[in-house]
Amino acid sequence: MTETGAGTGAREVRDEAARERLRRWRLVLGGDPADGTGCTLSGRDAAMDGALAALYGKGDAPRAGRERAAGLGGSAPAVARWLGDIRSYFPSSVVQVMQRDAIDRLGLAALLTEPEMLEAVEADVHLVGTLLSLSKAMPETTRETARAVVRKVVDDLEKRLATRTRAVLTGALDRSARIHRPRHHDIDWNRTIAANLKHYLPEYRTVVPERLVGYGRASRSVKKEVVLCIDQSGSMAASVVHASVFGAVLASMRSISTRLVVFDTAVVDLTDQLDDPVDVLFGTRLGGGTDINRALAYCQSRITRPAETVVVLISDLYEGGIRQEMLKRVAAMKASGVQFVTLLALSDEGAPAYDREHAAALGALGAPAFACTPDLFPEMMAAALEKRPLPIPDTV
Numbered sequence: 001m002t003e004t005g006a007g008t009g010a011r012e013v014r015d016e017a018a019r020e021r022l023r024r025w026r027l028v029l030g031g032d033p034a035d036g037t038g039c040t041l042s043g044r045d046a047a048m049d050g051a052l053a054a055l056y057g058k059g060d061a062p063r064a065g066r067e068r069a070a071g072l073g074g075s076a077p078a079v080a081r082w083l084g085d086i087r088s089y090f091p092s093s094v095v096q097v098m099q100r101d102a103i104d105r106l107g108l109a110a111l112l113t114e115p116e117m118l119e120a121v122e123a124d125v126h127l128v129g130t131l132l133s134l135s136k137a138m139p140e141t142t143r144e145t146a147r148a149v150v151r152k153v154v155d156d157l158e159k160r161l162a163t164r165t166r167a168v169l170t171g172a173l174d175r176s177a178r179i180h181r182p183r184h185h186d187i188d189w190n191r192t193i194a195a196n197l198k199h200y201l202p203e204y205r206t207v208v209p210e211r212l213v214g215y216g217r218a219s220r221s222v223k224k225e226v227v228l229c230i231d232q233s234g235s236m237a238a239s240v241v242h243a244s245v246f247g248a249v250l251a252s253m254r255s256i257s258t259r260l261v262v263f264d265t266a267v268v269d270l271t272d273q274l275d276d277p278v279d280v281l282f283g284t285r286l287g288g289g290t291d292i293n294r295a296l297a298y299c300q301s302r303i304t305r306p307a308e309t310v311v312v313l314i315s316d317l318y319e320g321g322i323r324q325e326m327l328k329r330v331a332a333m334k335a336s337g338v339q340f341v342t343l344l345a346l347s348d349e350g351a352p353a354y355d356r357e358h359a360a361a362l363g364a365l366g367a368p369a370f371a372c373t374p375d376l377f378p379e380m381m382a383a384a385l386e387k388r389p390l391p392i393p394d395t396v
Contacts, residue, residue, distance in 0.1 A: 026039040027052065044089075047085065048089045048090075050085075051082060051085045051086050054082055055098060055106070081120075084120050087120075087122060096126065099121060112130060112131060112146075113134060118145045118149055121149065124153060125153060125238045125347070126238060127153070128154075128237075128241050128281070129238055129286065132150075132240070132282070132284060132286050133237070135282060150281060154241075154245055154278055157242065157245045157374075158245055158249070161249065161377075161378075162245075165249050168381075169253065169256070170253070170255075172383075172385045173223050173255045191213040193209070195209075195213055196209045223255045223256070223308065224385050225256070225257045225303070225308055225310070226250055226256055226258050226259070226311075227259045227260075228247050228259070228312050228314065229261045229313045229314065230261065230262045230284075230314045231262075231263065231264075231295075231316065232262045232285060232286055233286070233289075233316070235353070236286075236316060237286055239314050239347050240281070240284055242347060242377075244277040244281050244284075246374075247274055247277065248280070250381075251275065258271070259271045262285075263290075263292070265294070265320065267291075268283065270284075289320045290315070290320045290321070291319070291320050292313070292315055292321055293319065293321035293323075293325045293326035296311075296326060296329045296333075300329060303336075303338065306337040307337035309338050310338070310381070310384045311338055311339070312384075315343075316352055316354040317342070318354070319358060327361055330362060334365060334366060341367065342367050342370075343370065343372045344370060346372055346373075348373055350371050370393060372393075
């Protein structure tokens with residue numbers, strides 16, 4: 001029986017789909033004799049496969065269908081060419097993952113001190129963390145290129161986060177200023193009803209509000225104080241980047257006095273650099289030990305209005321200092337009226353490995369420890385400023 005035109009078309013579609021599946025499996029499996037595809041790559045596919053093999057290949061010998069051998073070699077020009085290749089073959093989100101894998105698997109961190117290498121990378125938060133950890137070892141010729149890479153990431157984060165953060169926190173500051181002769185649209189009905197429950201009239205089933213409670217409007221004077229206390233151990237790199245950006249945003253708001261403190265076993269106050277988060281980041285020193293108690297002691301000594309202060313500790317809580325002293329210090333700050341928040345991470349990756357015993361102890365003090373994404377941070381800060389329950393995610 002002769003196949004109709006429609007039947008031939010359907011078969012061609014099925015054959016093309018099968019060839020595409022085989023091509024994708026060949027790229028995934030890597031072309032070893034045991035992969036079973038029998039598929040040979042050419043052109044762009046072969047070049048893409050070569051870029052993948054350079055990072056994920058198992059040996060140094062070329063494989064069938066590839067244009068180059070596995071491995072990136074030890075020179076910055078070779079790596080820079082590879083970085084250019086993967087940017088042409090894959091979307092930026094995949095490129096960022098491959099860059100991180102190259103740094104971790106092949107030990108390429110040292111090559112990031114080469115200007116030509118930095119000019120080829122796809123900049124993201126994780127790359128910034130790596131650059132900051134290498135900053136002290138960078139030659140002067142590379143430092144300005146590194147700052148330009150960091151600047152690009154910071155500017156992108158500020159564009160994404162700043163406007164919403166200012167809007168959310170300005171509203172929180174307005175609501176935190178209560179007045180007792182509000183205009184109608186400024187009445188806080190929940191608080192007004194609570195304040196007038198004793199005037200409930202059963203026969204009318206209503207409350208007669210003898211005293212109105214309303215939202216004030218935050219003046220230009222300082223209303224709240226925020227202290228960001230940031231653990232700069234290596235595992236907290238992404239959190240340091242985000243916290244520095246948020247610190248600069250908060251510092252730009254006249255109604256909030258912002259202090260930014262970073263620590264390992266030493267404590268450094270970077271508040272005077274908050275007008276430029278890039279300066280803040282290059283003032284950090286990723287890596288080293290951790291002494292949370294010493295950092296909190298410094299922050300506590302700078303608090304002048306505890307009832308109007310929010311302290312945000314950003315740390316995985318692996319304490320190298322005196323644990324009991326740290327907990328006593330947190331308890332003392334809370335007893336004085338300080339709103340104390342503990343973030344295990346401030347990043348999109350969720351909670352890292354953290355000290356669960358310390359987290360549980362802080363939770364018992366009324367300072368629950370949880371991971372916070374950059375998108376959730378404005379709501380979390382607004383709740384802390386208004387002394388409302390924190391929007392803690394279901395999982396930490």
